[in-house]
Every structure is written in structure tokens, then in C-alpha cells.
Amino acid sequence: MELHGSTALVTGANRGIGRHFAIELIDRGAKVYATARRPELVDVPGAIVLKLDITDEASVRAAADAAEDVNVLINNAASTVGGNLVTGDLSSIRATMDSSYYGTLHMIRAFAPVLAANGGGAILNVLSAVAWTTIDGNTAYGAAKSAEWGLTNGVRLELAAQGTLVSALVPGVTATETMREYAQEAGIQIRDGALNEPVDLVRLALDGLEAGDIEILDRFGLEAKATLAGPPQAFDLNRALR
Structure with a gap:
């Protein structure tokens, strides 16, 4: 998939990995629609900013109507608030599944005809290594990402x-605002090199997309997928960070 000269839409572009996707795509010569539920928070020079709530079908349809030239869809937006499946708040668990699974599905169903009209193009879904492991404290997020896989x-x-082309980025822990806030609240001192840098992860993902890869894995993703050959395992976040 040639990104130079392409037209991409990125969900959740107001912060974290999504913002880096939008910036890097522009740097690679793409036209970019940068979307978020709160578009006023999007700060990506050169991008076309759209309001988009991936869990709202009307909002998704409006975005598809406004961005009829898209040939690259980056499904990045997702809720991470789920908690544990047995003891967590059920509404939070539903919200996590609604964003990662149904929100992604809304986007694909709406944009599949757009991509077809523009030559086929590509979809990149941002998953997580916990799709193949899970993580105590947020097993709902792991389950949602398993469903998205x-x-x-x-x-x-x-x-x-x-x-x-439909591809999955399956990364591990990344130095986003959310991750740093979690570590600070938990009193965890993050060791140097423990986290992916968002810009490096985005470059890995876009390089893989250009190469036509259907799964793009960082070191955490590679380790997580290897565990599928044996008994199920949980991801130890604290050990990974320290």
C-alpha cells in the first residue's frame, strides 16, 4: 500500500498513538482526516479535523459521507476503562467492547464501500498484545481486543x-499519556526502554502497511503470539515496566 499520495482517516487522533499516526501520515505525503469525539482537542497541523464517535452509527455515517476520498482507514480509537470481567462495572465493560469491537465494525461497514470505490486501499486495526494473553486488572480490555482480532x-x-488489505497492529506497552498516568498512580518507576515510543510504533505500523503485512508485531506482540502454542498466559504489566 503506497501511503504517499493516499488519503487516510485516523480515529482517536486527539492524543497518543492516534495523533502520531496522523502526523506521520502527513509526513509521508498523505492527506489526513484526523477525527475525535472532541475535535477541538485535535492538534495536527495540515490535517482535516472531523468530529467522530465510533460508537454512534450516525456519527460514523456522517464521517464516511464527508470523507469519500479515503483509501486508508486507521482504526485506533478505543476505550480502556473496562476493568476485570467478574468484578468490574458492567457498563464500563460494555463500553470497552462497544468501542474496540462494535466501534471498529461500524467504521469498517461504513468505509468498506468507500475503500472499494477508491481502488481497495487498506484498513489498519490497532489491537494489543493482551488480545493473546490478558491482563489482571483489565481483563475486559483483553477480551475486547481478542474479539477485535x-x-x-x-x-x-x-x-x-x-x-x-486488512492489517492488525499488535503492540505491547507504549509510552502514551494513559500509560504514564497509570504508572504514576500505581507508584511504578518505569525503567528506561521498557515502553514503546509512540512515534517508533507508528513508523513500524506504517512500514508494515506499505509492505502489505497482515499482522505487524512489536517485541511484545511477538512474545504474546508465541504463547498461543502453549497454555494461556497473563501479561505481567508491573514486571514489564520495572
């Missing part, structure tokens, strides 16, 4: 005929 594999099969 299944979704990604399914739509890849369905959209192959229209020439759409």
Missing part, C-alpha cells in the same frame, strides 16, 4: 475480493 481476521476474508 477475530473481527480483523473475518473482515480480511470478506474484503479480499474488493482488493482491500
